[in-house]
Amino acid sequence: MTIAIIGQSAAFRLGVRDGLVMPFWMVLGSMIGFGSMARDSGVSLGVALGASFGIWGLPGQVAMVELFAVGLPVFAIVVASSMANMRFMPMCVVLMPHFRGNPTAVRWRYVLAQMLSINIWTVFMRRGPTLADADRLPFYLGVSIICLVAGGLGTTLGYEASGLLPLYVTVSLVFLNPAYFVFVFSSVRQRNCIIAVLVGAVAGPLLYQITPDWSVPVTGLLAGTAAFIIDKSMKVPA
Amino acid sequence: MSLSDPWVVLLACIGGTFVWRALGVAVASRIDISGNVFQWFNCVAYAMLAGLITRVLLIPSGTLAETPDIDRIAAMTGGLIIYFFYNRNIFIGTGTAFVLFLCLTAARHFGIL
Numbered sequence: 001m002t003i004a005i006i007g008q009s010a011a012f013r014l015g016v017r018d019g020l021v022m023p024f025w026m027v028l029g030s031m032i033g034f035g036s037m038a039r040d041s042g043v044s045l046g047v048a049l050g051a052s053f054g055i056w057g058l059p060g061q062v063a064m065v066e067l068f069a070v071g072l073p074v075f076a077i078v079v080a081s082s083m084a085n086m087r088f089m090p091m092c093v094v095l096m097p098h099f100r101g102n103p104t105a106v107r108w109r110y111v112l113a114q115m116l117s118i119n120i121w122t123v124f125m126r127r128g129p130t131l132a133d134a135d136r137l138p139f140y141l142g143v144s145i146i147c148l149v150a151g152g153l154g155t156t157l158g159y160e161a162s163g164l165l166p167l168y169v170t171v172s173l174v175f176l177n178p179a180y181f182v183f184v185f186s187s188v189r190q191r192n193c194i195i196a197v198l199v200g201a202v203a204g205p206l207l208y209q210i211t212p213d214w215s216v217p218v219t220g221l222l223a224g225t226a227a228f229i230i231d232k233s234m235k236v237p238a
Numbered sequence: 239m240s241l242s243d244p245w246v247v248l249l250a251c252i253g254g255t256f257v258w259r260a261l262g263v264a265v266a267s268r269i270d271i272s273g274n275v276f277q278w279f280n281c282v283a284y285a286m287l288a289g290l291i292t293r294v295l296l297i298p299s300g301t302l303a304e305t306p307d308i309d310r311i312a313a314m315t316g317g318l319i320i321y322f323f324y325n326r327n328i329f330i331g332t333g334t335a336f337v338l339f340l341c342l343t344a345a346r347h348f349g350i351l
Contacts (some may be wrong), residue, residue, distance in 0.1 A: 022329065037300065047244045054252035059290070062300065064251045074241050074250060082254030087290065090283035092262020097271045109267070113259040118287065168343040171301045175310065175339050176332070178294045182314060183321055183331040185288050192277060196284035204289020205296045215293065220286030227281040228274075 003132055011135035015142020018127060023119040023143065026180050027150035028157075029173035034061055035158020036170060041069035045159050052155040053148065056117055058177075059216075060085035086217050088113075090224075091121050098124070099140075101133025112137075115144045117151075119177075122184045191234070196227035305343055313339035 006014065031052055038048035043065055051061045064081040072080075092113050099105035105112060123143050128136050162170070185197045200223040207222070208215040240246070269276050294302070295310055302310070317335025324330045345351040 022332070033301065043244050047248050050245070050248045051251070054248065055255050057255055060251065060255045064247065066300075068244060068247055074247055077247055078250045078254045081251040082257060085255040086258050087283070087286050088255060088258040089262040089265075090279050090286060092259050093266045093269065093276075093279040094283045096263055096266035097269065097276070109263050110260060113263045114256060116259065166347065167301070167304075168340065168347045171305055171343055172336060172340040174300070174302050175295075175305075175313070176336050178291050179314060179317065179335040179339070180328070180332045181287070181291045182295070182335075183317070183328040185284070185291070186318070186321065186331075187326050187328055188284065192281055193284045196281040197288040200285030200288035201292040203285070204291070204293040207289070208293045208297055216286060216290055219289035220282045223285035223289060224278065224282030227285055228278045231277075231281070232274075 005132040006135055008138045011131060012138035012142040015139040016146055018123050019143040019146030023123055024146050024150045026177040027119055027147050028154040029176040030058055031151050031154025032158035033174035035155040036162030038065050039159045039162055041065045048155050048159055052151045057085040098128050098136055102137050105137040117147055120144050120147050192231040195230050196224055199223040199227045309342040
């Protein structure tokens, strides 16, 4: 892989550009869906925005708002919301080593982890490794800022204007982000990642029918381990 | 401020997600990226996300659950065909799937389908 040194401000602008091409619209669409759902659940706009910026992971946000509306005990809401966002653990493990060459990024690693979302992760995993150590942090910040702006904007739009959009538009906006990820994961190049995506894509819906609450971590563990073993057992190393 | 105050619930949920992020950071700072454990984590991350996404599309919850399975599958199939036809262009693939899905749900809304 060729490493290009493009300079920190150029890397930031590249991050902003990469963020605006697709992720901005994806986050905007799914957060419009979340905003309108939050309003229907009876939480305030402030709490909805707090969930978008603070939890910053849609499954956990949806779980919190849905279960709060049902009136579940706080502990149950927190556990469900937390479990829904468990994917951040392996995502952070895979992301963070890319920042090792930059002492500033290492010092701020927990802040960077808090900013991470699946859209930012997929963009960074494509572009980040091709950048020089010093350029990765500004690139990451560029993408993240664009996604955070889209998150705030989408939540507010969805909350305030949910009644204005016809349902077939809102539902299509919710469809947009998962559809986009199918193409993002279809363009993964590394062999072990391709195998993991294929095994995970089949196992996810199947395991969900066995254990809806635990399907995400169980899929990760079972399908991920299977993919790891399949990749290792292939004769020619990747 | 009671325990069931939405802001208290929110703060607790922010903490509930941050636990996973922090745990990932802690593991990442101790991991050898050329080793098998890191490769395994990589496989787990991709498998977990891929499984979550196909589940959301095939067995959705929330508003997506109100749309027929066939609409979501047809839109994704059409998008994937165009995606491979146009040399794996993510933008064109996503755009096709979105427009197809929008047309299908709109057609049902207006009673054409």
